[in-house]
Amino acid sequence: MADTDTAPGAQRFIPPQADTLDELRAAATGCRGCELYRDATQTVFGRGDASARVVFVGEQPGDMEDQKGLPFVGPAGRLLRKAVDDAGLDPGHIYLTNAVKHFRFELRGKRRIHQTPDRVHITACRPWLVAEFAQLAPEVIVVLGATAAKALLGPTFRVTRQRGELLPWPAAAQHPEDFHQVPVDNAGHAADAPPAQLLATIHPSAVLRADNQDVAYDGLVADLTVVSRALTGRPGR
Numbered sequence: 299m300a301d302t303d304t305a306p307g308a309q310r311f312i313p314p315q316a317d318t319l320d321e322l323r324a325a326a327t328g329c330r331g332c333e334l335y336r337d338a339t340q341t342v343f344g345r346g347d348a349s350a351r352v353v354f355v356g357e358q359p360g361d362m363e364d365q366k367g368l369p370f371v372g373p374a375g376r377l378l379r380k381a382v383d384d385a386g387l388d389p390g391h392i393y394l395t396n397a398v399k400h401f402r403f404e405l406r407g408k409r410r411i412h413q414t415p416d417r418v419h420i421t422a423c424r425p426w427l428v429a430e431f432a433q434l435a436p437e438v439i440v441v442l443g444a445t446a447a448k449a450l451l452g453p454t455f456r457v458t459r460q461r462g463e464l465l466p467w468p469a470a471a472q473h474p475e476d477f478h479q480v481p482v483d484n485a486g487h488a489a490d491a492p493p494a495q496l497l498a499t500i501h502p503s504a505v506l507r508a509d510n511q512d513v514a515y516d517g518l519v520a521d522l523t524v525v526s527r528a529l530t531g532r533p534g535r
């Protein structure tokens with residue numbers, strides 16, 4: 299359970315005139331949109347290629363990400379980069395972010411144990427995701443795991459049922475109007491380009507927890523290969 303059922307949300311911390319990811323990243327360091335900032339070390343904003351054709355959205359930073367201030371630098375991140383590579387995507391030209399930008403954990407002794415964010419945290423943090431997407435022009439958004447799927451696709455979406463399928467954007471999403479600017483052109487206007495597509499798959503941390511890691515890993519690579527094939531032969535924006 300969350301400490302609170304409501305949170306003020308991130309919107310008031312987002313500079314209205316921000317027009318780069320760097321400006322958003324700087325502003326996010328001071329976010330107090332929900333209580334998660336209190337115990338976490340720092341905000342972990344997205345990073346990567348601002349002109350990436352593929353954007354990955356995970357759940358929240360983990361212990362190592364919280365300490366380093368960078369997303370996907372822990373064991374799950376390393377596994378994801380390998381899977382991206384094995385699927386034929388270029389790990390140097392992707393953008394990685396999370397639905398929730400502070401680490402939520404429970405202290406057990408000296409250990410910080412990951413806790414799944416609640417809906418209140420996902421909702422509070424959503425404006426950062428919307429603001430990030432307004433600066434990006436991805437062709438495919440890869441949704442990693444159930445929490446990111448809830449943030450982008452609504453609470454009824456089931457990753458287990460619809461993983462590995464390229465889906466229209468944002469027909470299945472809650473509040474699709476939030477993402478009406480995806481993709482945007484260089485001037486920040488809705489671009490005259492086909493809308494981005496979505497593909498959901500398991501979170502790389504689920505591969506690390508799986509009884510049979512090889513099978514789970516092959517499944518993740520197979521899903522990402524769908525993305526790689528879709529982009530092959532398609533000219534970039």
Ligand code: SF4
Pocket residue numbers: 307308326329330331332333334335341398399400419422423426
């Ligand atoms: S989790 Fe998101 S909304 Fe909550 S304080 Fe951190 S950046 Fe702000």
